[in-house]
Amino acid sequence: MRSILAALMLVNAVTSTAMASCLDEVSSFAEKICGEIKTDGDSSTTVISGELEAELSGMIRKVLGNAKAGTEGKHITDAYKNVLRNDLPQELKSVRQCRMKMVEVGRSELCQPAAAQIPNKRYVSEPQDVFPGVAISYPGTWAEKEAGTGVPRLLPPLNSKEDKAGLEVEISVNSAFREGVENGAGITLPKDEPRDPETLTNMEHLKYIKSYIQSMHEDNPGFSWLSERQVDIPVYSDSEDPPDRKTTERAWVVDYIEDGRRVEALHFFQQTSYYGAPAETFGLVTVTCIAPSEFFDSVEAACKSVLDNTVAISGNYFAD
Known part of the structure; x- marks a missing residue:
């Protein structure tokens, strides 16, 4: 077993993690502003208190950064004020309706621009010898932590839901x-020529x-098998x-x-090249999401996004 040294590149993409983190912020703010309206007992309130306006300003700076908040902050604050001025007396007769409306304006005016401005990172390991490479696009707010193998672990931002x-x-x-491979799959691979059309069938691979x-x-x-599914x-x-080429x-x-x-x-599982001698070793790429069982449902979407953005790099599938 060997590991491959890797390089890091940046690519542009919208991150679901940035959106989720921002939604946590706007949901918390909606609770506070709508709670204040409930405490006042006045569903016709049309202003944000000075304390809450300062908190709103701080949330905008936290999500967008100081520079962006300086240019976009007034527009976003006005969007919140317009909801209070125009929608509250007619529509927001309950705290629940108020929260829904406040989250909606925060999502559209603050979270979507915030997610769009944070690029994903792309981790890339180049193939070496019989080893395939791997490329993974993951949220730009996440961090890489050296795992002692030349290939890092990916960690979500501190205090995020993930x-x-x-x-x-x-x-x-x-x-x-x-x-x-032969023992695990319960097969015997030929030694004189590549097995055509593939080294392992799908079920042998799973076995x-x-x-x-x-x-x-x-x-x-403490171990139990849950499920498996085949993907391309x-x-x-x-x-x-x-x-250059893709399959x-x-x-x-x-x-x-x-x-x-x-x-x-x-x-x-990297298959043996159809154009060369049978391999004595087989390249493997594994990308693994791990979380406590009781919390996994809340991070499954983030895990799926990382797995869906994983690709392999291998010359074994292309004729010279």
């Missing part, structure tokens, strides 16, 4: 020896993955943007519990 739920994303680019994972949790009462993963001939290959996303943690992992 951070509070304990979500981590691990990236692994390794290789497995022929004997281990190998399950055998590998279950062997690490043998006699562990893009495979590029190199990491150029746009890539798709089958991969598996597996879901299981280990000692109170929920694990959802994408497994890509």
Whole structure:
């Protein structure tokens, strides 16, 4: 097993994490401003108190940054004031209606621009020898933490919903020896020529993955298998943007519990080249989301976004 050293690039994209973090802020502010209206007992209130206006200003700076808040802050503040002035007397007869309207204006005026201005990062590891590479687009607010293998873990921003739920994303680019693949998949691979049309069938691939994972949790009462699903993963001939050549290959996303943690992992198994000698080692890419089981539902969308934005880099699928 070996790991691949990696480089980091930036690409432009809208991040769901930035949106989620902003929505937490505007929801909290909606609770406060609508709570103040309830306390006053006056559904015709048309002004924001000085204290709440200062809090609104601070929220705008936190989400957009000082520079952007300086140019956009008045527009967003006026949008909130217009809701109080124009919509509150007619529509917001209850605290619930008030909150819904306040969240709506915050989402459209503050959160969508905030999400759009934060680019995603793109982690890229180049293929080496028999190893495939991997490219992952992930939210720009997340951080990379060296995992001691040359391939980092991805961590959500501090105090975000994903951070509070304990979500981590691990990236692994390794290789497995022929004997281990044969034993795990329950097959014998030919030694004199590549197996055509593929080294492992889809079900042999899944059997190998399950055998590998279950062997690490043998006699562990805290382990339970939940599900698996097959997906198509893009495979590029190199990491150029746009890539020189592209195809798709089958991969598996597996879901299981280990000692109170929920694990959802994408497994890509690099097939032997149809144009060369049979491999003695096989390249593996694994991208794994991990969080405590009780909180996993709240971060599943963030996990899915990372897995959906994972691609493999391998020359094995293209003729010279």
